[in-house]
Amino acid sequence: MLQNHAIAVVCSSNQNRSMEAHGLLSKKGYSVKSYGTGSVVKLPGRAAHQPNVYQFGTTYEDMYQDLMKKDPHLYTQNGILNMLDRNRRIKACPEQFQKAKEEFDIIFTVEERIYDAVLEELESRGTASYRPVQVINLEVKDNHEEATLGAFLLLKLCETMSRVEDLENEIEDIIQDFELHNGRTLLHTVAFY
Template identity: 60%
Template sequence: MTYDGHLKIGIVCSSNQNRSMEAHNFLSKKGFQVRSFGTGSQVKLPGAAPDKPNIYDFSITYDEMYKDLIRKDPDLYTQNGILHMLDRNRRIKPKPERFQACKDKLDVIITCEERVYDQVIDDLESRTKDEKQAVHIINIDIQDNHEEATIGAFMICDLVTLLHTSDDLDNEIDEILQEFETIVDRAILHTAAFY
């Protein structure tokens, strides 16, 4: 696989809110070509009770979510960090994006949990393809909270940096991932698919 000097990176979590957006923010500041996505059918944010999440459609903007939560309970959503997160998100891009709707070809897709990894693989396998471009799908499990999202963003950035410096990613990726797995002491999943 040859690159024009820039890997096209996709970061995917369930709702394109916390983990994928923290990594998106971090990688874009480092100059990487990155997009972020969610695989869920809807965007879910914590609500006033664990069984009452705030549920939105992927078409709603981060700004609209922010204003909705301010209207509902500004103290709660300030205290739990959701308003801060949405404020960051709306500075990066207008709204969450579903991976299943992305028609662009990426070089590397990094998912933040195994269920999302499986959804990305299922979606790619269901697409009509010409088998001309490989895409590497990698999973690093990252808990869905603000602290873990920040730690995860650093890990993802370290991994993307290693992948970016490879002269022959298709042949070197397994070795890079084995070494990285030892460094971060987390299980890494990897598979290759085609567009």
């Protein structure tokens, strides 16, 4: 059963896409953690070139309070406060994938550059145990609607993967079937710890 597998979901800032999937998969009983690969956490600001920037480890609560002080109307209207409220109910703060010590069986990414960053990080660690990890990318645009859709697609993928006896030998068939039925292309690599 996939419920026994350790799953990670990775986006850039560990705010929207990874947290939406983290929340949904967790509710469905999967053992899941979420991360970001960015150097800092960025949230939209008053202008596109003026994001709100936080360090990884800053709590979702602190970000929420900071934005409430800055402009509660703007950050309510654009959904950021609602997103942070959801996030703080799932875990304390955004975490950076590069600092994660856990080993996972499956790592989902939501953008090709994040997929590349995860593979680069795993490769830079070197292989100690030669334990395989399935790294799968599903492109998800970074907006609230797409994050919700992406979370449901990842859940669908997890449910399919849960039904197989030998994930390593059946993963390619699962991916092909998913692509065919959902009209989405996945990237997939087996990496090693």
